[in-house]
Amino acid sequence: MASAKTSTSQRLENSEGAEESVRKARKTAIEMMKKAGFDIGPNVEVVVDPKLPFMGYTMPQGGNFTIVVSGGAVGSGLLEGLLVHEMSHVYRIQTNHSSHNGQILEEAIDNLGKKVVLRDYQQKIIHDLLNDIQDLYADDISFKVLRNSPIMASDQMTRFLQDWVKDEPAKSRDAVMDGWINASIMTHNARAIAQMARHRVEDTGGRAEQANKSFLSQISPRVAGRFEYFRNLLQNLREDMTA
Numbered sequence: 001m002a003s004a005k006t007s008t009s010q011r012l013e014n015s016e017g018a019e020e021s022v023r024k025a026r027k028t029a030i031e032m033m034k035k036a037g038f039d040i041g042p043n044v045e046v047v048v049d050p051k052l053p054f055m056g057y058t059m060p061q062g063g064n065f066t067i068v069v070s071g072g073a074v075g076s077g078l079l080e081g082l083l084v085h086e087m088s089h090v091y092r093i094q095t096n097h098s099s100h101n102g103q104i105l106e107e108a109i110d111n112l113g114k115k116v117v118l119r120d121y122q123q124k125i126i127h128d129l130l131n132d133i134q135d136l137y138a139d140d141i142s143f144k145v146l147r148n149s150p151i152m153a154s155d156q157m158t159r160f161l162q163d164w165v166k167d168e169p170a171k172s173r174d175a176v177m178d179g180w181i182n183a184s185i186m187t188h189n190a191r192a193i194a195q196m197a198r199h200r201v202e203d204t205g206g207r208a209e210q211a212n213k214s215f216l217s218q219i220s221p222r223v224a225g226r227f228e229y230f231r232n233l234l235q236n237l238r239e240d241m242t243a
């Protein structure tokens with residue numbers, strides 16, 4: 001019983017510690033955003049979902065926002081960086097940027113849905129691709145905010161983006177599914193490499209280029225041939241994109 005009591009009080013202490021570090025990180029991130037010219041105001045709450053299987057997401061509710069972060073993100077050293085990224089989504093929504101206009105995104109998905117019936121994994125891939133574009137526009141802000149901050153040094157930015165680039169294609173017995181997944185990896189790679197160019201982050205040792213080259217050499221030339229199109233598109237998406 002004694003040990004059970006200890007672990008309960010320890011858990012309580014830990015959750016209080018987590019609360020405190022979330023409170024501090026929220027304050028730091030809001031201040032950094034403001035200092036860089038992206039004032040999002042005070043209506044942003046941060047809550048922890050201990051079981052969330054990915055880093056975090058943002059829920060708009062009227063004029064308020066709730067940022068949900070995973071238990072793993074707290075104490076990972078990445079919490080402030082994650083909050084700045086999520087708050088950049090908040091800024092894009094508050095300023096009504098086309099990339100974060102729900103109606104436009106819905107229309108894009110509807111247009112696809114009417115031509116073909118998509119399976120669940122295919123819908124997820126389309127959703128991820130649209131999310132990539134939103135993240136790209138959020139990161140245009142967050143990289144400006146984080147650049148030269150103690151939170152993310154420039155070599156960390158390099159490693160962060162290099163780590164997004166995958167060199168292994170999908171290989172299952174389902175050729176259609178592999179085609180979709182490889183097209184998805186190809187566009188994710190294009191986004192990482194495009195972001196390096198957008199933020200002038202150096203690809204030290206050419207690691208991202210090499211990994212992507214190796215990936216492209218292993219997939220269907222029809223899909224691989226589209227890489228340059230997506231890299232150019234994502235690299236040159238304009239800040240003042242209209243609806």
Ligand SMILES: [Zn+2]
Pocket residue numbers: 085086089134135138
């Ligand atoms: Zn995001």
